[in-house]
Amino acid sequence: MSAYAWDAEDYARHSTAQKRWAGELSERLALRGDERVLDLGCGDGLIAAQLATALPCGSVVGVDSSAAMIALARRRYPAERHPNLSFQIMDAQTLSFDARFDRVFSNAVLHWLKDHPAVLAGLHRSLRPGGKLLLGMGGQGDVADMRATLESVIAAAEWSEYFQDFEFPYTFPSPADYRHWLQAAGFSVRRAELLPKDATHDGSAGLAAWIRTTWLPYSQRLPESRREAFIQNVVEAYLLRIPLDDSGLAHVAMVLLEVEADKLGDERMDTT
Template sequence: MITHTWNPDDYHRHSAAQAHWAHELIEKLALAGGERVLDLGCGEGKVTAEIAARLSSGSVLGLDLSRDMIAFSRAHLPPEWYPNLRFVEGDMLGLQFNEEFDVVFSSAALHWVADHGRVFQGISRALRPGGRVFLQMGGRGNAAPILALADEMLAEEPWNELFNGLSRRYAFYDPEEERGWLAEARLAPVRVELIEKDMAFGQLDDLAGWIRTTWHLYLDRLPEEARPAFIAGVVSRYVERYPSADGRIHVPMVRLEVEAVKPSE
């Protein structure tokens, strides 16, 4: 899996929308309190901590590929505060768990991984029979208008000479693709759907912060010294092209939610 350099503190300050959508997904879990939960792509840990707070006799393990994210989580959410919460550095493409969890959860992480089939195979092994899967990620059409503007800019001077080319795209899939991979992993789909969301920003700096902290597939391919100007250009072009009546900046998002179960044998 390709790794990116994350700034946990910066991400923590510019991920309110992701945290809100994760909270909505946690509500759908309807936790009883005694479950053992695995959070894939846990990031800086605030969502994982919310799950832990709902587990009176259970526990949650947060897994993330970023060493910096895991270090941030451990420093800001120590065991004395959350004795049922643990963080480990690891790759969701290589899960080594064997029927250890009642729930596998993931929010705003799987669109970084192209091979969902392999992830689902690992999830299936990690779950106990009857275990549940709740995943939310960017889906087909996510952030399409602003990403199209970025592609437009990169075809123009001076960006076309500075940009080293996209090595890959975000893994924004549709429900039918996900259903196929679930079936191959012997996970029974309960609900697989695209859900439209509005990501709203009050200020230009807020939009710039979201781009700066999450657009690694674009920014990593530009010289570091050119990235601020590129971000400013995307922001300026977007607000000019897509003005809003309420004075806020709205980016249309599409989230793919996957709910499934591992059949009891």
């Protein structure tokens, strides 16, 4: 994620669905109030701050690879007002914690990454014995209509020169993928399931804002002067495929993968 120039303020304004789903997912942590929690890919820090409020005798560390996101999180939730909350710039694929946390939470982050086994190995090291992780990410079949739209747009003569040798930048794993990776990393899998979601956006402008703030691997292939025209082209093509509803809302069918697992002792790890 750090390879892209994130506009943290813009993302914070146009990530309503991600935050709603993160809030719903975080309820499954069932916190007592004294746990140490890692929020992996904390973005602007909102969910990490909500978790910290629920942990009067615990703490939260939010990490993100984007310096802009961490800077915004620190401005919004300064240590003097949130003494049990801190933020660090860190790549999820190279975590440096050692048996520090009781819980790991992550939402709408891991589909950005390619090396999930490396992430899970780092999470295993980061958790204390008996620790638990709760992960939500784009899963198998996610954003199929938007992906098809983007493929058609970038193949058009107007844009194709910018997408030579372009590879799809996201990883949308299946439950079977994740069960295998978790078990190999030393976790006992409690749940790995795909959940359909309907992301709604306020008309063409709302859809454009979502594309602008989250589809950076596409838009940032272009010169800055051409990005808005590209985004509008994507919006128009998508709405021809999936029109606005009678209330003027744009709908994007999504598929999320939710995962829950417990840390096993190192002696039980499958190293095959």
